Amino acid sequence: MRKKMALGVILSVLTAVAAFAAEPSGALVEKAKAEGKVAFYANMTAIEPIIADFGKKYGVKAEYTRLSTTKFVATIMTEHAAGKLTADVLQAPVPVLEFLKEKGVIASYVSPAAAGYPKWANTDGKIQLFGIEYAALIYNKELVKPADVPKTYQDLTDPKWKGKIVMADPATHPTTISWLVGLKENVIKSDAEWMKFLKGLAANDPMFVASFGPTPAPIESGEKLIGISMPKYIVTKAPAPLDWAHVSQPMMGTPRGIAIAAKAPHPNAARLFVDYWLSRDAMTIMAAKVGEYVLTPGVYPPIAGIDKAKVIPIRELSDAEIKSWGKEFKKIFARP
C-alpha cells in the first residue's frame, strides 16, 4: 500500500511537469471560429463556468445540453437513428460512451491536452477519461464524534449506525451497485468478508433514496448521520457540516469520459472544445467549483485529505452485470 502510494506521488509529480500541454494551435482556433459554435451534450451539472470560460477564451459559443444518465442513451440513439444528432461533443459515464462507441456514434480523437493524463485514461483513441465520479462515506461532522468516524468501510456495519445510514438504492442505482462490486474486487480481501460486510450493512437498515442527489440532505439536517455519497457535496453544499470518512482503503468511482461525435457538424470546434476541457484551466475550475475528482495531475478539489487519498476507477460493469448484481443486492438488503 505504502509503496504504491509513494510511487503514485512520484508519478504524479513527473506527469505534472508534462501536463503543461501546448495551447491549441492558431489554425484550429481559426477553423473553430469559422464554424461558429459547438454543441455539447453532457450528463454533468453545474459546469456553466467552464462553458463560459471557453466562450470567452476562443470566441466560439458552446451550447450545453444537459441529459440525465437515464435519458442519455435513449436521446442520443433516437437522434442518431433519425439522422438528427446535433451533438459535437459527448460527456457521460464511461459505460454510456462505450455503448455509444459500439453503435458507431463516436469518432476517433486523441487530444494533445491529454498528454499528462494516466495511460489508462485513453485506451482506444476515442474515449478520453478525465475524472472519477468518486463515492465515499459522507457524515455529519457536527453530530458524529471524531472517535466514531469509520476508519474502514467495514466499520459501517457496526450496530451503532443502525437506522442512521442513507444510501442510493443498491438494487437499482448503477453507481452504487458498481461501487459495492468495486469493494469486492479492489478493497475487501475475501468474498466471504465482503458478503459479511453487505449483510452487516443491510442489518443496519439503511434508508434508500433514488440516486446520489438526495443523499446529502438527510445527512446535513441530521435525519441520518452517515451515507454512501459523494465527496463533491462537501464543496457544492458548503457550509453544510459534511465531511468524508478518511478510511485506510482506496476510494472508488465510475470514470467520466468525453468524446467527439462521429458526424459532428462542427468538427474543429469539437476538437478545440475537448482540448480546452482537458486543459489544466478547465479542470481546475471543475475541481474548485464542482468538487469533482479529475485526472489532471496535481489538480484536486478543495477537500481536506483528497490529495493524499488513493482514488481508483471501478472496472466497467456491463448492463447485464449491473442488473444481475442489482437483483442479488435486492435479496441481501431485503427487510426480514
Next chain:
Amino acid sequence: MKKQGAILSPTLIAIVGFLTVCPILMLALGSFSEGLGAFGTLTTAKYVSAYTDPEFAKIIINTVIFTLGSAFVATALALFLAYLNTRTNVPFKFLFQIISLVPMMVPHILFAVSWALLLNPTNGMLNIFLRQILGFDAISLNIYTLKGMILVEGLLDLPIAYLVIAPAMSSFDVSLEESSRVCGASNWRTLFRITLPVLRPAILAAATLVIVRSMASFAVPSVIGMPGRIYVLATHIYRVVATGYATDYGLAAAVGMSALVASITLIFVYRRLTKEGEKYVTVTSRGYRPSTIYLKGARYPLFGIVGILSFILIVLPVAVLFYTSLIPYSMAPSAKAFASMSWRHYLAVLNDPVSLLSLKNSLLLGVGGATLGMVLSFFVAYTIVKIRSKASGFLESLSFLSFSFPGIVVGIGFMWFFVQTPLYSTIWALLIGYIATYLPYGIRPLTSAFVQIHGNLEESSRVCGGGPLYTMRRIVLPLLVPGIVSGWILMATMFVRELSLSVVLSRPGTEVLAVQILRFAEDGLWGRLSALGILMIFISTTLVLTASLIGKRLTKI
C-alpha cells in the same frame, strides 16, 4: 344538433387523435420491438419480462391503494372547501380559494421534500414539536409509509379536484335546494339528498382525474415511497429504467401500458355512471342564480376548521419551503439556522441567465399553451357532453391517452414522435406536447359545467334566429366561465412547472423552469430549488388572480 356532431366529432377526433395517439403509438411500437428504439424486430419479450416479475402483484396492490386513497383525500377535501367557498358566507373566502390552489403551483418534488422535513421519524419538525409539547418521547409519526404517500399526493391533487368541483357547485340552480327546504328538509338533508347527488358527475370526474394523475405521478412515490421501500407503478418503472446505462424505454412502456388500460377502463366506468346526463341539468331556462347559505352560528367554527386544515396541510409545507430557501443548507430550525438566513439562493437563481430564459419560456408556454389548450378543450368538452354518441366516447378516451401514461415514459414517446418531424427541439414541440398531455385538465372542469346546462337554452336561442356560433357566444360561453377559468388555471400552472416532457424535449434556447428544477434536484441543492419554487408560487398566483378577475368580469356581461 345532429349536423353539428357530424362535422365536429370527426374533426376533433382527428386533432386530438393526432396529438395523443402519435406518442403513444411510438411507445407501443417500442414496447413490441427489440432493441432500445421505437423501431425494431417484433417481439413480445418485453411484455413477458414486464409482467412475469414476481413483485408485480405487490406493486399493483400498492398502486391501487395509493391512487384510490389519494383520490379520496383530494375529492373529500375539495368538496368541503368548494362548498364553503362557493355556497356559504364563510369569511375570508378569497384566501381559501388561493390556498386550495397552492399545491398546484409548487413542483411536487419540493412539496414532498417539505413533508419529509416535517414528518420524518427521526427529526421531523412536527414530530419534535409534538414531543416537546406533549412530552412523549415515543411520538414518531412516519411520513415514509403508504398513508404518508396518500396524504401528500392527495394534497397535491386537491387543486385538480377543487377546480373540477367548484364550477359545478357555483352553477347550481338554487330552486332545487329551495324546494327541498320548503318541503321541510334540513340543510344537512338537502346537502345529502339534493346537492351531492346532483354533483355526482363533477365528483366522479374529479376522482377519476386524481386517480389517473396519481398513477402517473413520480415525485411522491420517489421522495416518500422509496425511503419507506414502498414501490408503486411509477417507481417500479423508474427502477426498470434506471438499473443500467443503456436504458430500455420499450420495456418501461410495456409496464406503463397497464396504467393506460386502467385509465381507459376508468373513463368507461365514468361514462356509465353519468350516462343519464339529463338528470344533472340544473341550469334551465327559468331564472337561475346560485344562492348563498347563511351559516349563522356555524360560521366561525367552520372558518376555524378550514383555517386549521389549510394551515397544517398547505401553509405549513409552503412555510417550510420558504424556510429552506433562506437557510444555507438543510438544517432543523434553531437559533443558528435563523442567524444564518439570507437571500443567497434567490440571488443565485436570479443571476443565472439560463434561469431567466427558462422563466420567460415557462411563462410564455403557461399563458399561450393554456389559452390554446382551452380553445381545443372547449370544443372537445362540448362534443363529449352535448353529442353523446359512440364517437364522443371514443374522443373522451383519446383525450386521456398521454395523460395517463407515467411521466418518465411519456416524454420518450413524444421524443420518438417529434424527432420524425421538423418540430424537434423547438419550443413548438413543448407547446404541442403540453397541450396533448394535459388536455384532461381543460376538458374535465368544462364537462362538469357543461352537463348542467339544458339544451332548452340553446334551442331558445336558435328559435329566435341565433346561429350556432352566436348561441355559443351569447348563451353557452357566459354560463361556462367558471369552468373555463378553472381549466385555464389548471393548465397554466401545470405548464409553468411541467417536468416529464420538458426534461426530454427542452434544448439550449428552449430551456424551461423544470430543467432548472431537475438540475438543482440532482445536485441536491434544495435551497436553490426552494427559492425557485417560491418564485413559481408567485408567478402562478399572479396567473390565477388575473384569470379569476377576467372571469369575474366576463360573468357580469
